[in-house]
Amino acid sequence: xxxxxxxxxxxxxxxxxxxxxxxxxxxxxxxxxxxxxxxxxxxxxxxxxxxxxxxxxxxxxxxxxxxxxxxxxxxxxxxxxxxxxxxxxxxxxxxxxxxxxxxxxxxxxxxx
Amino acid sequence: xxxxxxxxxxxxxxxxxxxxxxxxxxxxxxxxxxxxxxxxxxxxxxxxxxxxxxxxxxxxxxxxxxxxxxxxxxxxxxxxxxxxxxxxxxxxxxxxxxxxxxxxxxxxxxxxxx
Numbered sequence: 001x002x003x004x005x006x007x008x009x010x011x012x013x014x015x016x017x018x019x020x021x022x023x024x025x026x027x028x029x030x031x032x033x034x035x036x037x038x039x040x041x042x043x044x045x046x047x048x049x050x051x052x053x054x055x056x057x058x059x060x061x062x063x064x065x066x067x068x069x070x071x072x073x074x075x076x077x078x079x080x081x082x083x084x085x086x087x088x089x090x091x092x093x094x095x096x097x098x099x100x101x102x103x104x105x106x107x108x109x110x111x112x
Numbered sequence: 113x114x115x116x117x118x119x120x121x122x123x124x125x126x127x128x129x130x131x132x133x134x135x136x137x138x139x140x141x142x143x144x145x146x147x148x149x150x151x152x153x154x155x156x157x158x159x160x161x162x163x164x165x166x167x168x169x170x171x172x173x174x175x176x177x178x179x180x181x182x183x184x185x186x187x188x189x190x191x192x193x194x195x196x197x198x199x200x201x202x203x204x205x206x207x208x209x210x211x212x213x214x215x216x217x218x219x220x221x222x223x224x225x226x
Contacts, residue, residue, distance in 0.1 A: 032212050043118075043202055045215040051212050089155070093215075099145065099157035099168060100204075100215060 001095050002027045006076045011078055019104045021075040024058055026107040027077035028068050035064050035075050038105070041111035047088075048075070078111045114139065116205050123223045125193050133173035133188040133221045137205030143167075144186040145206070145215060146178060150199035158201075161186055162208065192224045 003026045009012045013019050036044040036098035048057045048064040050073070056065040063076040073090060074100070087107045117136045125131050138145050139147055146158040157170040161180035169176075175191040184205075200220045206213040 034214065036217070041200070041222070043219040044204075046216060049214045089129060091155075096159055097168065098143070100147075100155075101157070102147075102155040104154050106147075 002030075002101045004090060004092055004101050004103040006088075006090060006106050008106060008111075009104065010107040010110060012109045012111060014082060015082060016080050017080050017110075019080055019108070020074070021090075021108070022073070022089050023073040024102055025071045025073075025092045025094075027094055028066060028071050030092045033066055033073050033090060033092050034100065035062075035073075036089045036091065038089060040087075043087065047112075050075070053059075078107075080108075082110050082112060085109050116216055118201075118203050118218040118221050120221060120226070121219070122128055122222045123226065126226055127193055127195060129193050131190045131193060131197075131223055133186070133190075133201050133203075133223070135203030135218060136175070136185045137203075137207075137218055139204065140207065141205035141216075142184055142208050143186065143206045143213070144180055145204040146188050147202045147204065148172075148199045149202060149220075150196070153199075155202070159188065182208070195225050198223060198225045 007022045034049045035047040050066045061078040066073045087105045088107045091102045119134045143162040149155045160168045167184040180186045202220045204215040204217045206215045
């Protein structure tokens with residue numbers, strides 16, 4: 001059974017800092033990994049999708065890496081802004097069920 | 113291009129009633145997924161439909177059911193509502209059965225059971 005863990009659970013940083021969010025998964029036989037952002041009480045916004053054959057993906061100030069063999073992914077956010085404050089979720093797609101298995105999220109607060 | 117839409121935004125029901133939630137996928141997407149996000153429990157997979165068929169379901173009781181219509185929109189039904197069914201229900205869609213296909217999420221329906 002796939003299990004996904006995110007560390008840290010919460011993070012508070014001053015504006016302008018670079019930061020790293022971590023995601024680990026127990027079954028390395030994945031199809032892909034997605035990073036999402038969720039604002040309070042809202043749906044999910046997809047940030048980056050990394051296929052199992054890829055090592056990293058970049059979008060603007062975001063960079064996500066994937067090390068499938070060790071069961072780890074990191075989301076790097078450069079030059080953080082108050083608008084980045086949200087909960088960040090990673091999810092892996094594995095097995096034949098096509099479902100996503102989600103981590104519990106990292107709640108990020110970027111302060112002025 | 114319109115994203116995934118869900119209705120209603122909020123739904124308030126009493127224990128024992130039935131709730132019906134609706135989802136319209138992105139145009140061209142044939143797969144629809146339902147997830148439950150209950151307070152303190154994280155996002156849990158509920159159901160997956162593709163081409164009108166239920167392809168997989170999560171570890172939820174049979175009173176959670178649904179269907180997918182010929183236009184690929186979907187309906188989630190929750191019978192005999194219990195207090196613990198109160199949650200944000202999220203719908204996602206993707207292109208077909210391809211394992212690499214990205215899932216796009218709607219804004220969710222907030223179900224409150226009193």
